Amino acid sequence: KKGPQRSLASFMVPSDILEAVDILNNTINNFQNHGIVDVMKMYPRWTVFQAAYVLAKLQKAWHIQVKRRRIETDGTDQKKQSIEYLIQKTSRLPSKDLLRDLAHYSSYATAIYGWKVLAMLTGTIYGSDMAALLGKTGLDPVDIVSVRWDSEPHKPAYFLARDHENQSIVLSIRGTITMKDVLTDLFFEEDSALQEEDDYDALLAKMGAGQKATLEDKDNTCPNSVRAHQGMVHSAREIARETRLEVEALLSTNEGYRLVLLGHSMGGGAAAIIGSFWRNVFPRVVVYIFGSPCVSPLNSL
Secondary structure, three states, X not given: OOXXXXXXXXXXXXXXXXXXXXXXXXXXXXXXXXXXXXXXXXXXXXXXXXXXXXXHHHHHHHHHHHHHHHHHHHOOHHHHHHHHHHHHHHHOOOOHHHHHHHHHHHHHHHHOOOHHHHHHHHOOOOOOHHHHHHHHHOOOHHHEEEEEOOOEOOEOOEEEEEEXXXXXXXXXXXXXXXXXXXXXXXXXXXXXXXXXXXXXXXXXXXXXXXXOOXXXXXXXXXXXXXXXXXXXXXXXXXXXXXXXXXXXXXXXXXXXXXXXXXXXXXXXXXXXXXXXXXXXXXXXXXXXXXXOOOXXXXXXX
């Protein structure tokens, strides 16, 4: 902010985020009669969040009801079985191991956001992004294999690390925090998960030096019909190409370890797509995503 007085937010929040908030506030103030309503001024914040939560539940219930109606009118046993299985599967209570994993790796998903965001969320001042990553995850510095803090369009921030406590190699991808990330989000049209010019060896080839991807690998993993959010597709391909060799080397030297892909928001979407690429590449791949938007049609990835 201009002038000698600066708010706490101006120190803690990146300047491009403050600029984005100012633009949003100006839009609301200048277009009050054009269908944009600042509900935060009309109702208490907690009431707004409660309403949003209830709306999300209603939307989910409506979606399931629509699926069931389609089954009734379709009469196809195969579709009925697949949808009913999906409903039953998503209705089961998670296991204790899954809940433990989700709790553990939620820290990894937030750690990649850096010390300023963590200071706002937790009140803890780490002083540097790396100190925040190590403090939040409890990892040893030598186990941080690679990290990219600065994002570009279609190139989210991420870190790759060894989690010896859980015998895992972890790739954590950051969500939207800068205006460059917003640009990635705005590429929301659907696109093919794989492109003709893609490096199929980096994305789909089985583990092992010199392995080549075959047409069968491509068809089994991502047929031409598979499409997803364009920005997340491009982000997933970029990160997969950058980290493939490191991931393979880490899994080869840490026998019995699994690969954990995770992320929040946009980063979760990119992690889900990478998981679809690598599900037949590495022997044990687990994907955990937090607060991720819809990436592709239900039966695509």
